Amino acid sequence: MRRSRLLLAAALAAFVAGTTHHSGAQPGEPADEAAAGVRKNADEYTKAFNAGDAKAAALSWSLHGEYTDPDGETFRGRAAVEAEIAAVLKANPKATIEIAVEEVRRVGRQAAFATGTTKTRSPADPEPAVSRFTGLFVQEESGWKIASLSDWATDPATDVTVADVGWLVGAWTAKGPGGEAKIEYAWNEAKTFLNGKYALAKDGKTVSSGTQVVGANPAGGLRGWTFDGSGTSGDAVWTRDGSRWLIEATDTLPDGTEMTTVNVLVPLGPDAFTWQPTQRTAGGVPLPDQPPVRVTRVKAK
DSSP states (O other): OOOOOOOOEHHHHHHHSSOOOOOOOOTTTTTHHHHHHHHHHHHHHHHHHOOOOOOOHHEEEEEEEEEOTSSSSSESSSSHHHHHHHHHHHHOOEEEEEEEEEEEEETTTTTTEEEEEEEEEOOOOTEEEEEEEEEEEEETTTTTEEEEEEEEOTTTTTTTGGGHHHHEEEEEEEEEETTTEEEEEEEEETEEEEEEEEEEEEEEEEEEEEEEEEEEEESSSEHHHEEEEEEEEEEEEEEEETEEEEEEEEOOOTTTTTEEEEEHHHEEEETEEEEEEEEEEEEEEEOEEEEOEEEEOOOOO
């Protein structure tokens, strides 16, 4: 139950977070009206929660609003929500919250629908509690309030979005016995895909180049597609494994030979990562792992 309460703390703050990707306003209404109400609610909730004031935090709900936790238990009415917030604060007085709101969409003149993900960190747990949430926000005389909110625990390996690898945006370089690699990632216009371009040079001459696209995988995790100038093409599934990424790739060479690789990407802070091809096969024949290569960000001049 303690972990569920941590998820509640995350969901409450995430639902009232002010960053939105989609307003969905009705014709003739200010596009940011709902977002402004959400931001105000977020400020009031955050201030109350950080002060340990369950009563003030519960005012984020409408009088008859409700919350359903990951165990399926529903708390109906502001008083019941307040009691649960008080229990969360008592059990986890030093918990911290990270918020990623994916969408706030108007569903009428006085209602908005919200979805997103949350992380709650506690000194008692080395790993954050991760949840997804959906909720309905309604506009009342006193401001925008939560009418209904539900959240559930997620699988950190597959419940990711392309935003989780958004730190790759920019130019990167790596040097090794095979030459120098240059890689550059940029968002597409809607920020739903990362578009990458790469080139491998040796002795000052480009010997290989291609493009890569990374986006959400409907089956979970992320999915990438690579198209090399040699005619090789491939796809890969990205999953998170703690702080690293496992990228299971299948490539088809121009002669039809199939190659498989599990690439291991390990972030080393915001400006470096290592990349190691492991568990390689070519035409079903095992190949040795390659050593990790350090890739560093190219600093803007």
